[in-house]
Every structure is written in C-alpha cells, then in structure tokens.
Amino acid sequence: MRPLLLPILLLSACAGVPGRDVPTDPHSYANPAQVRVRHLVLDLDVSFERRVLSGTAELRVERLDPRAQQLVLDTRDLNVFAVEAAAGPGAWTQAPFSLGPADAVLGSALYVGLPPGADRVRIRYATRPQASGLQWLDPAQTAGRQKPFLFSQSEAIHARSWIPLQDTPQVRLTYEARIRTPDGLRAVMAAEHGPVHGREFSFAMRQPIPSYLVALAVGELSFRRIGPRTGVYAEPVAVAAAAHEFEDAEKMLAICESRFGPYRWGRYDLLILPPSFPYGGMENPRLTFATPLVVVGDKSLVALVAHELAHSWSGNLVTNATWRDFWLNEGTTTYLTYRIMDAVYGQSRGDMERVNAWNDLQEALGLAERPGDRALAVDASGRNPDDVLTTIQYVRGERFLTFLEQKFGRDAFDAFLHSWFDEHAFQSHTTEDFLAFLDARLLRVHPGLVTHEQVEQWVYSSEMPSTAPVPHAEAFDEVDRQRARWLAGTGAAQIPAAQWGVHEWRRFLDLLPEQVPAARLGELDRQFHLTDTRNSLIARSWLKLAIRHRYRAADAAVERYLVGVGRVRLIKPLYRELLRVPGGRARAEAIFARARSGYHPIAQAAIERLLKEGAGGAD
Numbered sequence: 001m002r003p004l005l006l007p008i009l010l011l012s013a014c015a016g017v018p019g020r021d022v023p024t025d026p027h028s029y030a031n032p033a034q035v036r037v038r039h040l041v042l043d044l045d046v047s048f049e050r051r052v053l054s055g056t057a058e059l060r061v062e063r064l065d066p067r068a069q070q071l072v073l074d075t076r077d078l079n080v081f082a083v084e085a086a087a088g089p090g091a092w093t094q095a096p097f098s099l100g101p102a103d104a105v106l107g108s109a110l111y112v113g114l115p116p117g118a119d120r121v122r123i124r125y126a127t128r129p130q131a132s133g134l135q136w137l138d139p140a141q142t143a144g145r146q147k148p149f150l151f152s153q154s155e156a157i158h159a160r161s162w163i164p165l166q167d168t169p170q171v172r173l174t175y176e177a178r179i180r181t182p183d184g185l186r187a188v189m190a191a192e193h194g195p196v197h198g199r200e201f202s203f204a205m206r207q208p209i210p211s212y213l214v215a216l217a218v219g220e221l222s223f224r225r226i227g228p229r230t231g232v233y234a235e236p237v238a239v240a241a242a243a244h245e246f247e248d249a250e251k252m253l254a255i256c257e258s259r260f261g262p263y264r265w266g267r268y269d270l271l272i273l274p275p276s277f278p279y280g281g282m283e284n285p286r287l288t289f290a291t292p293l294v295v296v297g298d299k300s301l302v303a304l305v306a307h308e309l310a311h312s313w314s315g316n317l318v319t320n321a322t323w324r325d326f327w328l329n330e331g332t333t334t335y336l337t338y339r340i341m342d343a344v345y346g347q348s349r350g351d352m353e354r355v356n357a358w359n360d361l362q363e364a365l366g367l368a369e370r371p372g373d374r375a376l377a378v379d380a381s382g383r384n385p386d387d388v389l390t391t392i393q394y395v396r397g398e399r400f401l402t403f404l405e406q407k408f409g410r411d412a413f414d415a416f417l418h419s420w421f422d423e424h425a426f427q428s429h430t431t432e433d434f435l436a437f438l439d440a441r442l443l444r445v446h447p448g449l450v451t452h453e454q455v456e457q458w459v460y461s462s463e464m465p466s467t468a469p470v471p472h473a474e475a476f477d478e479v480d481r482q483r484a485r486w487l488a489g490t491g492a493a494q495i496p497a498a499q500w501g502v503h504e505w506r507r508f509l510d511l512l513p514e515q516v517p518a519a520r521l522g523e524l525d526r527q528f529h530l531t532d533t534r535n536s537l538i539a540r541s542w543l544k545l546a547i548r549h550r551y552r553a554a555d556a557a558v559e560r561y562l563v564g565v566g567r568v569r570l571i572k573p574l575y576r577e578l579l580r581v582p583g584g585r586a587r588a589e590a591i592f593a594r595a596r597s598g599y600h601p602i603a604q605a606a607i608e609r610l611l612k613e614g615a616g617g618a619d
Helices: 239-245 249-260 303-310 323-345 347-367 391-408 410-423 431-443 452-460 474-487 502-510 518-528 536-548 552-564 568-580 584-598 601-613
Strands: 035-047 052-063 070-075 079-086 097-099 108-113 120-126 134-137 149-152 172-180 186-189 192-197 200-210 216-219 222-225 230-234 268-272 287-290 318-320 427-429
Touching: 035 070, 052 070, 079 097, 079 108, 108 120, 172 186, 172 216, 186 200, 222 239, 230 239, 230 249, 239 268, 249 268, 249 303, 249 323, 249 410, 268 303, 287 303, 303 323, 318 323, 323 347, 323 391, 323 431, 347 391, 347 474, 347 502, 391 410, 391 431, 391 452, 410 431, 431 452, 474 502, 502 536, 518 552, 536 552, 536 568, 552 568, 552 584, 568 584, 568 601, 584 601
Parallel strands: 035 172, 230 268, 268 287, 318 427
Antiparallel strands: 035 052, 052 120, 070 108, 079 120, 097 108, 134 149, 149 216, 172 200, 186 216, 192 200, 222 230
16 A cells, blocks of 8 residues: 655644633534544545445544543444554554444444554544535536436534544644545545546645545546636536636635735535536535526626625634634625625625625524524534524624724734634634634724623624625616516516626515516516526526516526526525415425435535424524
C-alpha cells in the first residue's frame, strides 16, 4: 500500500480557545471535552454495485482529560467491523468497542476503549446503502446519462452516516484521504487535490474544519478554469455552460477579500451536481457543491455563488459551535452575499435580492412551528436540525447585521466583521461569544447607539424588532404598478416585461392576491410562457399560483418540476400548496411516490414529514 500524503501540520487554532468551556451539543454523543479528534485519515473504496463506501477511518486524538479512558464518536447506520488503537508510531492493537442504541435522528454512539498512551484509533467499517449523507445516482439521473454519480451532503449531522467521527461543529479537524473509484470515474473532495495513481485519488485538507464540511463526490467529471484561483468541475456536457455562468467568481473573491480579510483556503472551485442535490449550494471549503438549476445562461441566480463563497469567511473560517448558533453562519453570510452582489452587479440588483428575501422571511415567520423558532438562536434540542433551521436564520440574521451597520456606520461595521474573522479564524463559537465581541468592539466603543435590550430582542425574541430595517428596491415600484394595472383589467400584452428577470417576475407573481381567476393566469401564461420557463425560481412562484388557482394547463409542468428537481426549498412549497387545495393530498402523494427514488435522503425526509404533518413547517 502506497504511503499517505506527507503528515499535515495541525494548526494551533484547531484546538479552539484554551480555557473556554466546551458548549453542550444536543446533537452529538461525542466527548470532546475529554478526548478530541484532531486529524482524520480516510482510506475508502467506492462501490456503485453495492452502494457503499468501505475501508478505514484513522482518528488522531488528544486527551484533554488525562484520566479519560474512552473515545465517544457519532455514527448512523454504519457497519463497524473492527477497531484498533496505537500510541504514537507504535503497532496497532485491538481496542474494545461497542455501539449504543440507535436513535432515529442522532444515530448510535460508538464507544472505543483507549489503552494507556493511545493517541490513534483506526476503525474498519462500511456505510449502508441508505446512508443519509450520501446519494448514489444511476446514469439516467445524471446530465451525461452514461456514468453513475455519488455525492455527499454532511450538513447538518449527516457526516456520521458515512464517517465515524465527532460530528459536532465545535470539533475542528484536518484530514487526508485516499479514495479508490471504478474505472472512468473521478473523485473530488473539498480539499487540496494530491497525486492520482490509476483509480486512486488523494486529498489533503490542511486547515481545521468542522465535520459537516467534509465532502466527497465521484462521477464523470471535467474541469474548466475560470480565473487564477477559481474553476468549475461538472459533467463534460455541462462544464462549458457552468464556467460561463460563474465567470465572475474570481471578481467576487477579490471583493470579499478587500472588505473582510484574506481568503485562507487556497483555491475556490465549484462542483455542479445533478438536480437531485437537496440544496442550492453547500459551502464545502475549496469546492462549493452547487445545484445545476442555477445555470440558466443569464447569471440571474449567481447570488448562490456569492453566498457560498462568502461562507469562506462566515461559517468555514468562523463556525457556529452548535446548531443553535446556525444564524452566525447563515445570517452573516447572507449579509456578505448582498454586499458582494452590490459591488459586482450594482445596488439595484442587491436591493431586489434583499426585498425578495424579506418577503420570504415573512412567509417563513408565519409557518414557524413554535414561537421560539422565529428567533435567531433557535432551540433545536430534541429535534432534527434539518427540520428547524430555516430561512429565518438567513434573512433575520442579515437584517440584524444590516441594523448594526446602519447604526454604527459601514466603515466601523466592516472593521468589526474583519476583526471577528481575523481574531476567531479556524475556531467555532457560540451566539454568546459573538455578542460579547459585539459588546466589547462596538457597543462600548460607541455608547448610546444600540442598547443591549435591542440586541437581545434581535437574537432571542420570537417577535421581529420594530427597529428592523425594511428593504426597498426602486426597480420594484414599476413592477408593483404593472401588477396593479393588470389586476384592474389591463391585458397581459400591455405589461412591459421584456427586460424583466427572475427578481422582477418573483415580485410580480409572489404578491398576487389569493383570488386570481384561472383564465387570467392563462392570459399571462400565453403572453410570457411562464409554464415553460427554465428559471427554477420563476417556475416555483408560477407553479404555486397554478396549484392554488387550479390552472390546469400547468398540471403536467407541476409534476415534471417535482419529479425533476430535488432542491428542498423549491419543491417543499409546491407540495405544501397541493396539501391546501381540495383533492391535492392524493395528487401530492402520487407525485411523491413517483419522485421519491430520485430525491436525496434529506429531501425524502423533508417531504415525508410534510405529507405526514400537513401544510405547516417553514422552509
């Protein structure tokens, strides 16, 4: 067996902040306060026939408590065959281990007995075909339709379904990997790519990251360079279009660096996945995983790229310590996203993005299952974080930071964020850590501008603060006038929409009243061919209306969309709308029965829960 990559020097920051208490993570069995994983070495074979990964995971650990005799890891549906331990360069010896009882959300704890002096543990294991963090696709489910495809999705707590580790964002680790694939398939990981030997691919992540950012994909992949540090991986039939769509990635990277500090990850590439990917994008460091639905030819959906890139600072560099603190990742990143969009595409574009997001927030607040779910620091204890973390943390978090920017001034607030990223780089932090830093660096330095009561209302209250800045986009004033004229009886042909893009159409459609005759929708459709749009966001808005108002001409398009799209935030609103109309439940269940096998396990679970519980639940 070939030697692994050269040993990786562990960055001191991966230890966190000495002396800080380790926050309790209700979504992990791990014991990082006693024994903490510092480095991971993966050695895995990929089998599409069996739909499993198999091999070993070596964990290099540090005993923070010298009396600790046990390492506790998170697993879900893993077959663990053997566990060994070693001290330093010493020989491997068998180590006692046991799996705890299985929980539907958390999986099973893996208890490993540590011999005296042991600082390495090696686990021989295999995943199961139903692993929630992996999706195995047949060739027919890919763009090229010739080769199978595999990709991982580890956020929030799905890494444990394909790697035995301490699956909590408070634990940061470096890793290296060796992945063996079938002939004709390429492995990529969110890490530095090393030498390739035949069907064996090697990788190294030299910066400490939380477990949910460990990412793997295997398929027929090509690469196209965009800029000095940026490029795109995609299936050969899709790579050229993706490279054109995302050609501004290098410019976005430079803008974010100029405002918020150096980019510390080396490269920034994107991987375009099949349409079953359950999210718009996933910010895996060095390699964003992205849905192909954003490749529409006009750059109208590239805010997704700006968002995932911005995670290189907020989320990847400074990470939420638990899923209660998720807003630190997503609210800050959404704020940075709009700053990038303003700089690259103009203030008008950024303002339209903000306004549409504000409207999404109002809907999400109304759908929240519990009053506390409307807060930023949401209590996800005893619940699957996939079901709790919603648009609220993204947009309410962004509005909070915009409120602070307006109070303290952009220059002071930019300096504050720059310092937050620099002084907490490669660390995981809680909401209270951020608020303490805010107090020390802004509230006390500029007394009287923002009170502690205002901050606490933003973070902990279920009510939106009265001080929330409501965004406005001048471009939407004309859209609103045209909607009003059309509702008053003006023909669709009189709507001057030739230059409208996704943002204007979302504004026009999303604010239509509850009662619109299907005949009027038909007129709109004949004029603008909305049922046939290639833009997935316009289609979501339009098809929601079609379901609500029983516009039968779009029935086939609704089914095509729900079968062909796997992104949860796009399909869940349509299923929800079906549940609200007479006869819709039977139709929703029939469509889901057809679509289910093509959905990622995360999407399957989300739609199953919605169908079981009814039309509630925020996106």
